[in-house]
Amino acid sequence: MASLIPRRRFIQTAGAVASFPAPVLAMPSASPTLLRGTDFALEIGTIPVNFTGQQRRATVVNGQLPAPILRWREGDTVTLAVTNRLAEPTSIHWHGIRTPSNMDGVPGLSFPGIAPGESFIYRFPVPQSGTYWYHSHSGMQEQLGLYGALIVDPRDGYVQRFDRDYVVLLSDWTDERPKTIVSNLKFQADYYNFGQRTAGDFLADTRRMGLGAAVADRLAWGEMRMAPTDILDVSGATYTYLLNGFTPAANWTALFRPGEHVRLRFINASAMSIFDVRIPGLTMTVVQADGNDVQPVPVDAFRIGTAETYDVIVTPAEDRAYAIFAQAEDRSGHAFGTLAPRVGMAAPIPPMDPRPLRTMGDMGMDHSGHGTHAVPAGPSGLGVAVDNVVSIPAERLDEPGAGLEQAERRALRYSDLRALRPGIDPRPPGRDIVLRLTGNMHRFIWGFDGRKYSEAKPIDLRLNERVRFVVINDTMMEHPIHLHGLWSELDNGQDAFRPYKHTVLVKPAERIAWLVTADLPGRWAFHCHLLYHMETGMFREVRVS
């Protein structure tokens, strides 16, 4: 094992606002390399990998899966020469970074893409700090390994105090080709669901709730032609979940000395997975969400949607190994790593929680309970592309999400997120843009307002306009909705201290809103970050002019 970079110690400044320089990013062996500075050369090619016993080819940056960690500094202008060594076009999108639109890396919107054998020079100033990531926006290469962590150190030092700094990048590897996954889902949408309700479950429910109730429950779901076990469309049946590119068996390990403050930068770089993260025995203090500092929130667990990032600080006091445990929302598998005082230690892998089940509330049919707004039906109504229209969407900001309601654990809620600094644009929104997240699970068609990208017109915003996106989820699944280029200020009751996010995980049957200042002109992508939802239509162009 390679030795660790020596720990740097800090002296707290005496000023009223303490700020701390960044500790050296601690690197256990075989983690992705760290590239820092302002000039980078990135080469996209393929390498052989073997995560499952089968050799496959991954699409990667500089021969590494995950891609190298890029470390920039707020205010610098960075230059990245990206060369395509593939036989197909490629691109890199700097997820959450506020670049000019022609540097955002979405083929067809920002630029034509990078043709085989060609290079593209990205150059832009970095106006922000925080934990982000970068990935391909071409040809489902994200699924094939083209993703990496991106850290921007604040120019004026860190608000939080920490001694160690680790990236924890979660992803999902499959030996199948992405096109095969799309084809399988088109043929049979529950292809990867091996947690379906069976005759045995019916008998168990009969014993638990009585025959009448069990039959009524089956009839209610059957009437809608929906399955309450529909949690994630692609599961551990094909995925091997990776933590910094390590399988659970390979046990990626981060070192600490008892009593140290360890910053863990969680990045969900998966294609289709929502993870529930915990470190049994440790309270995690959430200090940043999607690259933006928040008032510290101590939690036992948090859900991280695809493309979200959360920075947490933990302070392991004991001289023992701790498990970093990220179970997929459908409990079909997990990513795993270890926090340990010495190399070679492994914490026991915690048992998986029970699989959550969808409820009638997730179909927008629960008329009791949470605060509700009746809303008009969507513009599309039911149809080929829409299998459900929520009539009474729910306010769910105060819910941690399906499967995280255990009383003994405090799980993060969106309502907990309060920005450390007030927002920069105090104007109220001039108008609402109401969008419904729609889908037909059976046909595996996804979209906004019942339309696929190929059938839809762009959403037009005026430059510097302030608008509210109101999103109603007509589907029974979570969707991580990512707006490129512009911040999404989550309207979660924190008023001026709304958290700035780039990706908002929208719960089933939820009505959620965020404010947007259209301060960067150009053509921006707006889409569900579940790769196969995006690829089957849940994508829009937002045009700012």
Next chain:
Amino acid sequence: MRTLAICCLLSSLGAPTLAQTQADHTGHDMDPGIQFHGILDQFEARIGGGANAFRWEGQAWIGTDTDKLWFKSEGFALGKGGVEDGRHEILYNRAISTWFDVQAGVRTDLDSGTSRHWAALGVRGLLPHFFELEATAYASDNGHFAARLGLSYDVRLTQRWVLQPEIDLNVYSKTDPGRHVGSGLASLDAGVRLRYEISRKFAPYVGVTYSGRYGQTARFARQESEAATAVQVVFGIRSWF
């Protein structure tokens, strides 16, 4: 080349070209475009009832989310070398609602008997409570009408063991001695198959089937010294791509 021909056919049938509204998008279209799938639902030996037989029933389709070209084929290969109840269809399939598609095209009865040609118009989809439905009406070139109804259901015993009851009915408006079918309810094929999904796409199965011929159709069968009804044990493979 063949795919190209099919694409041209789909366009001529009125399928929208991809990315009409985002023609300047040089990336991909966030639309899976044309998909090609096929399934051999029944590919089985039927044993007992006095006449062993080999049975196939399959479908394939190619096209977009809304517009597809659809192929169906079924029949029995009998021990003595003949083929019976050979039905083959080419249909245009259009998605019309959340759960249902309409299908229109042609059917050819092509086997050891006299050939017949039909125009076909039908509906396929998923009924409440997860019943798979296929219902088609036919009009033949000699003024006969026919209807076919298929229903099936999957009972998931475990994540990989699936019990599938299924029934097919055939009704004809007039007797057709050339094909040994009588008017009214001519035949019924029902079965219960227990399959084990080694993978989703490959599942061996065993089962029991009942096939019955009624009325004039039964009399035609008895004239051929065949039983009008048969209960048989089946084993086969269900596979798809």
